[in-house]
Amino acid sequence: MNPLKEKGIPLEKQPRSWHNIVKRPFNKNEVDCYSRTRQILLNGIEVEAWNFKHAFARLCPVKEITQKLAEIRKIEDQHQTTINWLAPSDQSVLETTLGYEQVAVDLTAWLAQNEPDEYVKETFNFGLLEDFDHLYRYSQWYYMTEGADPDDILQAQTDVMLSRPTQNHHNDNKLRLRKHYEKTEAAPQTKVNILTLVSGEQQTHNYYAEHGFFYGNDILRKTYAEIKDIEEEHVTMYESLIDPTETWLEKLLIHEFTEVCNYHNCMKDEEDYRLKSIWEELMLHEIEHLHIAADLFKKYEKRDPEEVIGNKVVDPCHFKSQKDYVTKILETEIDKRLDTEMGYTTIDELPDDWPSYEFQEKAGEDGSPSEMTIRIISTSAGRDLVLADDSLKNDEVKLLTKGLESIAQAPDTVTPEELEEMIETSDFSK
Numbered sequence: 499m500n501p502l503k504e505k506g507i508p509l510e511k512q513p514r515s516w517h518n519i520v521k522r523p524f525n526k527n528e529v530d531c532y533s534r535t536r537q538i539l540l541n542g543i544e545v546e547a548w549n550f551k552h553a554f555a556r557l558c559p560v561k562e563i564t565q566k567l568a569e570i571r572k573i574e575d576q577h578q579t580t581i582n583w584l585a586p587s588d589q590s591v592l593e594t595t596l597g598y599e600q601v602a603v604d605l606t607a608w609l610a611q612n613e614p615d616e617y618v619k620e621t622f623n624f625g626l627l628e629d630f631d632h633l634y635r636y637s638q639w640y641y642m643t644e645g646a647d648p649d650d651i652l653q654a655q656t657d658v659m660l661s662r663p664t665q666n667h668h669n670d671n672k673l674r675l676r677k678h679y680e681k682t683e684a685a686p687q688t689k690v691n692i693l694t695l696v697s698g699e700q701q702t703h704n705y706y707a708e709h710g711f712f713y714g715n716d717i718l719r720k721t722y723a724e725i726k727d728i729e730e731e732h733v734t735m736y737e738s739l740i741d742p743t744e745t746w747l748e749k750l751l752i753h754e755f756t757e758v759c760n761y762h763n764c765m766k767d768e769e770d771y772r773l774k775s776i777w778e779e780l781m782l783h784e785i786e787h788l789h790i791a792a793d794l795f796k797k798y799e800k801r802d803p804e805e806v807i808g809n810k811v812v813d814p815c816h817f818k819s820q821k822d823y824v825t826k827i828l829e830t831e832i833d834k835r836l837d838t839e840m841g842y843t844t845i846d847e848l849p850d851d852w853p854s855y856e857f858q859e860k861a862g863e864d865g866s867p868s869e870m871t872i873r874i875i876s877t878s879a880g881r882d883l884v885l886a887d888d889s890l891k892n893d894e895v896k897l898l899t900k901g902l903e904s905i906a907q908a909p910d911t912v913t914p915e916e917l918e919e920m921i922e923t924s925d926f927s928k
């Protein structure tokens with residue numbers, strides 16, 4: 499479909515009653531894990547849609563534009579309430595956190611496989627392995643804190659396994675900056691893919707920032723702080739892929755198009771009838787926002803919106819199990835690192851003065867909470883919790899050996915030798 503030609507719901511008909519805005523939450527024990535990931539991602543999309551319009555308005559002297567932004571922004575805010583508050587009150591912070599990292603893993607894997615730009619794809623694969631490790635660290639805490647099985651949330655669609663160790667994700671943030679796409683050459687799919695992921699990562703950062711302190715456990719609080727720092731790096735990395743010379747109206751157009759595409763993709767995939775009808779209704783709102791953005795773009799920039807977004811929707815968020823793809827990237831790219839020229843290198847090629855070592859040394863000088871996580875679970879269960887096929891499980895020590903830097907290790911690092919001993923002496927299974 500070409501959303502520029504579809505009919506949406508007129509803006510004046512978009513405000514809703516409180517009963518309609520705040521809907522009944524889903525049941526956390528019955529919801530499909532990918533309905534939950536859709537709900538988490540769409541919330542991130544709406545937060546970005548709202549935030550961006552504030553940033554734009556603060557810099558815009560044109561009354562017609564700021565008035566339209568004000569009108570639409572209030573609708574975006576209502577959307578955010580509707581979406582985020584579908585989460586039930588009995589879904590714990592750690593359960594929601596597992597949902598966030600499941601979004602990051604399975605969304606990034608989907609995007610990487612549907613990304614036409616090779617460099618952008620490589621960047622997605624790089625981030626993928628980091629969120630995959632976050633899921634593993636948080637899963638240990640879910641088991642230890644709530645006595646529950648991570649598969650209660652993940653429903654065996656996403657593996658739980660160590661990856662590039664979290665303590666190695668901390669960088670000199672300047673190294674995260676990537677080369678940006680060229681706005682006149684990039685495919686609409688690339689623009690939407692990146693903005694979708696930026697929105698998801700930004701909301702993940704915000705969620706950890708606002709909820710990590712809900713737990714009293716000192717090491718768990720610090721684990722949230724440590725992983726939140728990586729999500730900041732992820733936002734920095736992915737947003738730097740966007741061409742900064744796009745105009746504000748061009749960016750508005752891409753934002754509304756990204757909302758349309760995400761709702762469209764979610765509506766198409768959703769099997770829960772009630773949720774499907776919500777995604778559909780809000781998609782019809784978004785089509786109208788897109789028309790307004792397109793009209794402003796034509797009027798003030800005298801350009802054709804199709805030059806920017808093309809003439810059909812793209813699929814930025816098809817959720818499905820990505821175990822095979824993640825395993826492939828894990829086995830081949832766990833030792834990848836950021837070089838100082840906006841590219842990638844491997845651990846064995848890093849110079850002794852690699853700028854990120856300094857940050858890792860400082861942050862981890864008293865220990866790394868994500869490493870301590872594994873030490874703590876091993877004191878009660880003998881080893882870490884892993885949910886994966888035996889073939890992948892058997893590679894755990896080998897992967898850690900390949901993926902762990904030998905310089906700037908935190909003093910409480912679980913070494914490959916220690917991990918091997920834990921595995922040999924424990925028969926722990928969840």
Ligand SMILES: [Fe+2]
Nearest residue numbers: 547574577757
């Ligand atoms: Fe929206």
Ligand SMILES: [Fe+2]
Nearest residue numbers: 599602629632
């Ligand atoms: Fe993450």
Ligand SMILES: [Fe+2]
Nearest residue numbers: 629699729732
């Ligand atoms: Fe992330």
Ligand SMILES: [Fe+2]
Nearest residue numbers: 754757784787
């Ligand atoms: Fe919108």
